[in-house]
Structures are given as structure tokens and as C-alpha cells.
Amino acid sequence: MKRRYKIILIIFSILIITLFIHPSKIIYEPKVVGKILGENNKPIPNATVSSIQENETINEEHGYYEHKDYISQTVKTDINGNFELSEKSRIDWFHAPWDLPIVWCRSDLQVRQNGFKTYRTKFGEYEKYNYKCRACKNIEFRPIVILKKKESNLHR
DSSP: OHHHHHHHHHHHHHHHHHHHEEEEEEEEEOEEEEEEEETTSOBOTTOEEEEEEEEEEEOTTTOOEEEEEEEEEEEEOOTTSEEEEOOEEEEEEEOOTTOOOOOEEEOEEEEEOTTBOOEEOOTTSSEEEOTTSOTTTTOEEOOEEEEOBOOOSOOO
């Protein structure tokens, strides 16, 4: 009888532990496929396109959260001005059964090229609600960015 209870307790313990500790792939950056053009609608080759993410840290001295932007991916446009930022994911091992899946997916971009003003997306410009509750899985944004030329300081 004691052996039966031990086996039942072990099986029950394994089931409870697997609720909390198991691998789960979470897509935290969507796929972004787009095009960079100049004001004359001509493609801009070799422009630097960066995906901007927010990093949350705790200020040790004052104890509050600080939010800082960081560049998570960088690519160059091809000769036709096209670029692709691939979907990025991570593996989370610890899960609480009461955790709700993240359903909002957003992407912020920054585009730089010599002779043009730096372009930065506005907050919420590329954002989507994922109805399947799967973070950014299978979400794709297709921006077309038009860069403006820098104004010259030289007057002739």
C-alpha cells in the first residue's frame, strides 16, 4: 500500500512540476519586410535599418524601473531598397499557470543613410493585436519608408 502511494505522489509531483518548468518558444519580435525609398520614389541601397526594442532595468540607487531603447537587429537594404528583419524568439523555461500570453505585438524601426534625415517610427505605428494569443508568432509588418534629404547649411 505504501508503495502505491509513493508512485501516485511521484506521478502527481511530476505533473505539477511540468506545469511550471517546461520549454516554451516565445516570439518577441515580428518579421518586418519593407522598402526604403527617397523623396523621388527611387530605392535607397545600403541604408541601415535597425529594430529598436525597449530594455527595462531597475535603478539600484532609487529603486524604480528605467526604460531604455536598444538596437536588437540591424540590416542593410539591397540595391532595390528592400530589407528583412527576421522573427526573433527566445525559450522560456519557467511558467506560472496563471500567466496570460502576450497578445500585443509591435515593432519600432530606425533608418539611417548618409545624406538623409534619420527616420524613426512613432510609438504604436506598427502594432497589431494577435487574436491567437501567441505573442508575435506569424505577425509580419510591411513598411514602406520614404527618407527626406538633409538640408544643406551652405548657401551660395
